[in-house]
Amino acid sequence: PSGVTRMVDVGIEPYLVAATVLAIVGQRLVRLVCEACAEDFRPPADLVAQVTTVPDIPQPRFRRGRGCDACAGTGYRGRTGLYELMPMSEDLRDRVVRRAPLAEIRALAQAQGMASLRASGCAKACAGSTTLEEVLRVTRDEALG
Numbered sequence: 001p002s003g004v005t006r007m008v009d010v011g012i013e014p015y016l017v018a019a020t021v022l023a024i025v026g027q028r029l030v031r032l033v034c035e036a037c038a039e040d041f042r043p044p045a046d047l048v049a050q051v052t053t054v055p056d057i058p059q060p061r062f063r064r065g066r067g068c069d070a071c072a073g074t075g076y077r078g079r080t081g082l083y084e085l086m087p088m089s090e091d092l093r094d095r096v097v098r099r100a101p102l103a104e105i106r107a108l109a110q111a112q113g114m115a116s117l118r119a120s121g122c123a124k125a126c127a128g129s130t131t132l133e134e135v136l137r138v139t140r141d142e143a144l145g
Contacts, residue, residue: 001086001106001114002026002141004096018093026084028117028138030130031076037068043132051122051132060126080129082120082138106142118142 003024007017043062065075086092086109095105110116121135 001109002102004092004105005102008096008099014097014099018088018096021088023088024086026086026117028082028121029079030082030121030124030134030138031074032078032080032129033063033131034065034068034071034075034077036070036077037066037075038063038128039066040128047132047136050136051118051125061128062125062132063128064131076134080124082117082124082135084114084117084120086114116142 001024003026004017004021007021008014041062041064065071065077067073067075071077088096089112091108091112092105095108106116116139118135118139121130121139122132124130125132125135
């Protein structure tokens with residue numbers, strides 16, 4: 001959803017954005033847990049509490065890399081994408097025209113079924129592909145509204 005407000009911020013009139021945009025795609029890259037040194041672990045409760053969108057997965061598999069020669073000691077090797085797609089509904093167009101705050105646009109989009117970047121990342125963290133810390137690092141602006 002931040003793409004809408006960014007277009008308005010650079011000077012595109014809100015009515016033009018509302019009339020011409022069909023959907024907004026958001027993308028962030030997260031680092032992958034290194035397969036050579038990956039180990040299962042249970043993240044601390046305070047870390048999980050920071051992520052309000054942890055999917056209801058019966059048995060999440062959280063992993064992290066210990067650090068090895070293959071990943072130069074980082075615990076990560078490679079990247080994958082997190083994505084969100086926000087189709088522009090009439091209600092969203094109305095919010096854009098009246099210059100609603102990003103938080104309001106995001107809340108409406110999620111109420112209409114948009115999965116956020118953070119939700120996408122949490123699903124990947126629960127599958128063991130990346131870490132919750134990495135998801136929080138790349139989606140920190142999502143928490144700001």
